[in-house]
Amino acid sequence: MDFPDFSLTAKTMEEYRENHWPNLEEAIGRLLVHNPTDHISVSYAQIYSYVYRCVCQQHSELLYNDLILKITSHLQQVSTHLEASPPENIIENFSDALNRYTASLQCIVPVFMHLNKSYIEPKLNRDLKMELMKLFADHVAEKHVNTLISLLVQANATPFQVQPSTMASIVKGLYSLRPEWAELAPALFSSFIPQINPPAVESLLSDYAAHDKKLQMELSLNGFSRGDQSRKRASDDP
Numbered sequence: 001m002d003f004p005d006f007s008l009t010a011k012t013m014e015e016y017r018e019n020h021w022p023n024l025e026e027a028i029g030r031l032l033v034h035n036p037t038d039h040i041s042v043s044y045a046q047i048y049s050y051v052y053r054c055v056c057q058q059h060s061e062l063l064y065n066d067l068i069l070k071i072t073s074h075l076q077q078v079s080t081h082l083e084a085s086p087p088e089n090i091i092e093n094f095s096d097a098l099n100r101y102t103a104s105l106q107c108i109v110p111v112f113m114h115l116n117k118s119y120i121e122p123k124l125n126r127d128l129k130m131e132l133m134k135l136f137a138d139h140v141a142e143k144h145v146n147t148l149i150s151l152l153v154q155a156n157a158t159p160f161q162v163q164p165s166t167m168a169s170i171v172k173g174l175y176s177l178r179p180e181w182a183e184l185a186p187a188l189f190s191s192f193i194p195q196i197n198p199p200a201v202e203s204l205l206s207d208y209a210a211h212d213k214k215l216q217m218e219l220s221l222n223g224f225s226r227g228d229q230s231r232k233r234a235s236d237d238p
Contacts, residue, residue: 012057020050020059021066028067028108032074036103047111060119067112071132075101075139082144091151094144095166098173101136105129137177145174149185156188168192 027047034040054063078097085093109116109129116128141148152170155162171192174181182189182196190196 009058012059016054016057016059016062020054021063023047024050024054024063025066025070028070029074031104031107032071032101034100034104036100042107044107044111048114051112052114055114055118060115060123063115064119064124067115068131068135071135072139075135079140079143082140087151090144090148091155091162091166091170094140094148095170097140098136098170101140102133102173105132108132133177141174141177145181145184149174149181149188153185153188156191 024047027042030040030042051063054060078101082090082093082097109132112128120126120128120131148170152162152167156167171189175189175193175196179196182193
């Protein structure tokens with residue numbers, strides 16, 4: 001009967017804690033915060049190599065848990081930043097956070113492919129990218145979705161208050177995170193994702209209008225009064 005080599009296990013654990021994970025953690029942190037349009041000096045081959053070693057040394061579960069904790073901590077900071085944003089900046093700041101995060105996953109997910117194929121998919125019956133997008137939904141989008149949708153409804157009623165491309169990106173992003181969020185503002189979502197609703201029935205148009213009016217009222221009650229010139233951006237001042 002073979003017994004595990006505990007001295008080897010202790011050695012690889014020490015290597016993980018003192019070398020592999022610190023290097024991975026630093027690289028992940030840089031990928032999460034960098035601007036997608038800027039160059040970043042990260043060695044993807046080196047990250048992949050660290051991940052491969054961790055998996056080969058039987059640290060898959062530990063690596064997965066550390067990865068989830070690292071990204072969760074980052075997303076909690078993102079959410080806190082959004083909470084501190086003035087109302088007129090929430091749409092743009094959320095758009096920036098979502099775009100930055102999805103861009104970072106385009107780098108993170110491929111280099112963690114070995115962990116995904118050898119542990120996450122077969123052991124957990126999950127997919128790494130879906131898990132990481134779910135973290136964004138849970139820790140960022142869900143906490144701000146009601147305020148965000150109210151602001152989007154208001155912006156959609158005022159031409160060019162928000163760039164149409166930004167509006168479309170956010171609405172489609174919210175729908176991809178949780179399709180049921182479309183029920184919070186059916187008219188808004190269907191205007192950017194036509195296939196999600198059947199053609200409007202004339203007899204229900206008043207219901208759609210009443211729903212949007214309710215959202216506008218909730219927005220007003222929360223201090224986000226439409227046309228409040230005191231909340232204009234500084235850049236709009238003469």
